Amino acid sequence: MAQLEFGIDTFGDVTASPQSGETLSQAQVIRNVVAEAELADQLGINFFGIGEHHRPDFAVSSPEVILGAIAAKTKNIRLGSAVTVLSSDDPIRVFQRFSTLDAISNGRAEVILGRGSFIESFPLFGYDLNNYEELFEQKLELYSEIVNHDVVTWSGNWRPPLHNQKIFPPIEHGHLKTWIGVGGSPQSIARTVRYDMNLMLAIIGGNPERFLPYVELYRKLSAQSNKPVREIGVHSPGYIAETDTEARKQLFPSFKRIRDKIGAERGWPPATEEDFVHEIEHGSLYAGSPETVANKIVKTVKTLGLSRFQMKYSSGSNSHENMLKSIHLYATKVIPLVQKQLNHS
Template identity: 60%
Template sequence: MAERYEFGLDTFGDVTVAADGSTLTHAQVLRNVVDEAVLADRLGLDFFGVGEHHRHEFAVSAPEVVLGTIAGRTERIHLGSAVTVLSSDDPVRVFQRFATLDGLSGGRAEVILGRGSFIESFPLFGFELNQYQELFEEKLNLFSELITQEPVTWTGELRAPLTDQLVYPPVEHGHLKTWVGVGGSPESVVRAAHYGLPLVLAIIGGSPARFAPLADLYRRALDQFGHQPQPVAVHSPGFIADTDQEALDTLWPHYKVIIDRIGKERGWGPVTREHFEGEAGPNGALYAGSPETVAQKIAAAMRAIGAVRFDLKYSNGTLPHEAMMGSIERYGTEVVPRVRELLAASDAADAELDALAAADRADAAAAAEQPAE
């Protein structure tokens, strides 16, 4: 059913430029992010996620503060991180901050836990990079205990133990919705399944279809660990304009700025227009184009992966606030309704095929029970 699908937006609070090309202050970018979230709420979108970074090109280092401000200006949209870098944070404080957000927002908080793709938070908060893996594993283990909202007795190697400890404030109704965000390794999806937590696949390059085996592995692992089925979501970048050409031409110079800046740090060559357009094509992870082009591509990716939520990372490098607002408007009013329509048609076709297969099996079973002449 189309109503079982959700659609959201993610941003890292990329530091953007004004109409005259000047760079906005971090403070102005933060205020713009709030306005972008208010628009998303007005359009009826399901989720708004704010990433955590500690670099000059991103304005958001304290996402819960931003989300708390957004909560006061919105009514129904769910609010969460994208992602919370748990490795360099304290699980108890993360739980407290999001439980507080949940109370302030009337039960609309979610948290997406991850290791992050940047390392600045490790030296900033006094953690060793050579413990990258161990930090996340241990802290996720503790967080999985905290969300039960029962007294926690826990011991690890990298943090002080807890004994019969309750953590406040509790979530008012039910439990804090907690996802694990992964970049695409089998070990990461199995870890999420081990804890029975929903999965967010961050697909930022290459064909989304190549992540389908990881989603299947996750579902098999959930079953093997004895957990109930959990939702799978997709996070990918994009930009929507009236036409494909307008979207590509508008986005390209801003996309190139951020990709080249990160690429220089990581030893990549400069990104080319050819590569950019390839990622925006049918088999790439960039959802840039007209509403129909983007809707068709989102629907195809969700079908391939079996995802029930798609979060568009709508901020891209120095792309101006006004352009992002237009993209959000098109996403909410044109893309999402069209994706729901496409998925509803696909679900109906699948249901019809399932019914025919069931009827064939019933006929075969009945035939087998008939005595031979």
């Protein structure tokens, strides 16, 4: 198995002060995200991702700006989105923002493209949800042309055509590393193979093993298309404390708050503590002591044949201080435990 990479992700979840319990400003949350990324770099974590949202419970609407600030303060960690909602964006501007980030970071930029699980960006930027599928397909096609060719000629339904157009700034060395975020559909897997991109599985609920058929399909379609199997990663939520009891006690209130808020928008019933425990013990929530989380990651890595595991370390109002401790435990205890187990398997 290739060397496994370890990443962490955040949406800039709006957190609370551990002293007063008051909600922090979105501006302070953004500054805290920069500090969290600095710590991750110092501890040797491979990747730091920031997701895009346009709603009050997440502070980040422009990941690339924050990633640029992080790039100037870090040395080694790779930086990218988690995800960029391509359907409501402009592929040219997406490439330009990330090629600029790549220049600032001296070649450390990545992008994860997706349709997103929230739809606020569509009305915000004037896109019709009835065109949901067509927008993503055509914009991904244009993005692929941009990353693979110095001069682009393209035409579609949603913007004027391009004729022998150069896009600036170009990537200085090689290509802009690109993943497609997949929530679980055969069509998304086929699209990832067609555009010859890396596969990032967004597993945010349920048993991770249920995604094995998608991994097998990705490998099968790649072989049928005479294309190499690119990297396969997983993005899942997690939280680490010294003990299982401590982790559950600290995480459950914020887990329930954010799950109930989103659930009310989507018609889900309120989350119970039994739901929470089930997601930890049988689902895709990597929460607990370093040993518990490491064992769970190893099982997922072996089952799906991963080259990267990314843990979304932020969860609703859980404090910045708690997240810093979780990041520290992830880097100093979980990662070495996972590497040790994989090296002896």
